[in-house]
Amino acid sequence: MSEKQHADLVVIGAGPGGYAAAFRAADLGRSVVLVDARVTLGGVCLNEGCIPSKALLHAARVLHEADNIGEWGISFGKAKIDIDALRKRKEAIVSQLTTGLAQLARRRKVRCVAGRAVFTGIDELAVSGTGAEERWSFGQAIVAAGSSPVRLPGWPEDDRIWDSTAALELRAVPRRLAIVGGGIIGLEMATIYAALGSSVTVIELADQVAPGAEPDAAELVRASLKARGCGIHVATRVVAVAASASEVTLLCEGGFVGEVAADAVIQAVGRRANGGAVGAQAAGLAIEANGVIPVDSQCRTNRANIFAVGDITGAPMLAHRATHQGKVAAEVASGHAAAFDTAFIPSIAYTDPELAWVGPTTAQLKSAGIPFKVSRFPWAASGRNLASGGSDGQTMLIHSPDNLRLLGATVVGPGAGELLAAIGVALEMGSTISDIALTVHAHPTLSETVAFAAERALGTLTDLYQHS
Numbered sequence: 485m486s487e488k489q490h491a492d493l494v495v496i497g498a499g500p501g502g503y504a505a506a507f508r509a510a511d512l513g514r515s516v517v518l519v520d521a522r523v524t525l526g527g528v529c530l531n532e533g534c535i536p537s538k539a540l541l542h543a544a545r546v547l548h549e550a551d552n553i554g555e556w557g558i559s560f561g562k563a564k565i566d567i568d569a570l571r572k573r574k575e576a577i578v579s580q581l582t583t584g585l586a587q588l589a590r591r592r593k594v595r596c597v598a599g600r601a602v603f604t605g606i607d608e609l610a611v612s613g614t615g616a617e618e619r620w621s622f623g624q625a626i627v628a629a630g631s632s633p634v635r636l637p638g639w640p641e642d643d644r645i646w647d648s649t650a651a652l653e654l655r656a657v658p659r660r661l662a663i664v665g666g667g668i669i670g671l672e673m674a675t676i677y678a679a680l681g682s683s684v685t686v687i688e689l690a691d692q693v694a695p696g697a698e699p700d701a702a703e704l705v706r707a708s709l710k711a712r713g714c715g716i717h718v719a720t721r722v723v724a725v726a727a728s729a730s731e732v733t734l735l736c737e738g739g740f741v742g743e744v745a746a747d748a749v750i751q752a753v754g755r756r757a758n759g760g761a762v763g764a765q766a767a768g769l770a771i772e773a774n775g776v777i778p779v780d781s782q783c784r785t786n787r788a789n790i791f792a793v794g795d796i797t798g799a800p801m802l803a804h805r806a807t808h809q810g811k812v813a814a815e816v817a818s819g820h821a822a823a824f825d826t827a828f829i830p831s832i833a834y835t836d837p838e839l840a841w842v843g844p845t846t847a848q849l850k851s852a853g854i855p856f857k858v859s860r861f862p863w864a865a866s867g868r869n870l871a872s873g874g875s876d877g878q879t880m881l882i883h884s885p886d887n888l889r890l891l892g893a894t895v896v897g898p899g900a901g902e903l904l905a906a907i908g909v910a911l912e913m914g915s916t917i918s919d920i921a922l923t924v925h926a927h928p929t930l931s932e933t934v935a936f937a938a939e940r941a942l943g944t945l946t947d948l949y950q951h952s
């Protein structure tokens with residue numbers, strides 16, 4: 485065992501929360517040690533989440549567009565997919581980004597240590613990697629150890645049963661693929677594998693796909709997947725699973741009653757915070773039964789010198805939330821006034837069409853008893869959408885009837901996620917729908933649909949006929 489070393493500030497986990505925290509702290513003059521169990525930086529997001537999924541979704545979109553350009557008088561013939569080349573391309577993108585992060589760490593003199601960190605007591609931890617175990621004491625720590633996929637209990641060990649990490653390895657394109665869970669990750673996997681040629685069935689326990697999103701917007705995504713040949717069973721529970729030599733069979737009850745036979749199954753039923761994986765108790769850290777380390781708005785845990793950020797602090801488990809929290813933790817730990825206090829964290833399913841929302845949904849406003857009004861602009865009336873071969877979509881704004889203040893928004897359509905940025909700024913600035921309607925939006929753009937939805941709420945829209 486090596487001699488104990490000391491870190492001024494140690495960050496555990498180099499995902500979007502951890503590397504943002506480490507880099508911001510280094511920029512503030514701190515001496516930082518960044519520990520991650522994997523050799524590359526970037527965490528789940530870069531290595532096995534956000535980035536590889538978006539690379540494959542890009543390929544899926546190109547395949548779909550090429551398949552559907554026939555009515556424009558263009559045909560490419562049947563696409564040939566070289567799965568090994570596609571996998572290599574995806575890996576090259578991931579590697580470019582993780583290598584870039586390593587360079588950024590070097591330039592900031594952040595010391596990166598590869599190994600699994602476990603608290604061994606108050607203000608000390610052990611790191612076990614490939615070499616001898618290292619022992620560290622620390623002045624402050626930021627825990628950013630992320631989350632892991634939830635495994636359904638009672639399922640057999642079988643290499644045809646994948647989690648999202650295995651699915652993104654692109655081991656094979658199964659002829660029949662069942663996806664248990666129709667949330668954002670499940671829907672993105674369905675979009676990818678349907679484009680690559682799998683016959684996909686999605687099984688979702690809630691009564692809509694993308695639970696938590698506006699039902700009519702989620703319905704547009706369901707309809708699009710259905711049109712691509714995907715079977716979608718909502719309000720359906722998998723009650724038994726059997727693996728034979730030739731297939732994996734799921735027995736379903738509820739909205740769909742019967743069996744779904746598949747050559748591979750993806751479990752996409754959520755993620756669990758990794759609080760149990762860092763020896764939290766040894767450091768005296770409070771930890772909830774679901775693995776979450778609770779924090780306040782300054783990302784402080786119950787221990788004055790230990791902070792936590794990202795997925796390990798609970799929902800919403802999103803990279804951009806982790807990054808913002810990481811910066812807050814680094815700033816607070818370095819004596820600056822900072823806090824993470826926003827209700828506006830955008831959610832995006834990068835499906836085709838994309839489904840994007842920010843702020844409270846109508847269901848959340850209803851249950852909170854907050855009065856609201858909704859206005860929609862259908863993308864069937866958007867010149868830019870039609871001229872770009874776009875699919876069904878809509879822009880929906882929610883505002884307060886009392887003062888016209890924007891409360892939230894949902895956009896569904898190609899590129900919807902990018903439109904959310906301007907809406908997010910409007911929400912943070914406390915804009916009214918008049919502010920949005922009176923802002924000149926360029927024509928023809930998809931961003932116009934936001935202004936049109938605002939105009940529709942005010943009764944000033946000319947691009948649709950509205951009778952009173």
Ligand SMILES: Cc1cc2nc3c(=O)[nH]c(=O)nc-3n(C[C@H](O)[C@H](O)[C@H](O)COP(=O)(O)OP(=O)(O)OC[C@H]3O[C@@H](n4cnc5c(N)ncnc54)[C@H](O)[C@@H]3O)c2cc1C
Pocket residue numbers: 496497498499500501502519520521522526527528529530532533534535537599600601602628629630631648649669758761762793794795796801802803804805806834
């Ligand atoms: C398939 C998929 C697609 C996704 N797509 C998106 C998306 O498009 N947009 C989005 O916002 N979010 C997306 N997410 C979620 C996003 O990846 C996470 O919210 C984000 O990575 C969380 O960042 P984090 O810093 O909290 O932790 P993570 O990224 O989970 O990183 C935690 C790191 O800690 C390390 N670690 C864990 N325990 C220890 C230990 N004891 N010692 C040392 N190191 C340890 C792990 O090796 C890991 O590298 C996706 C997730 C998945 C699975």
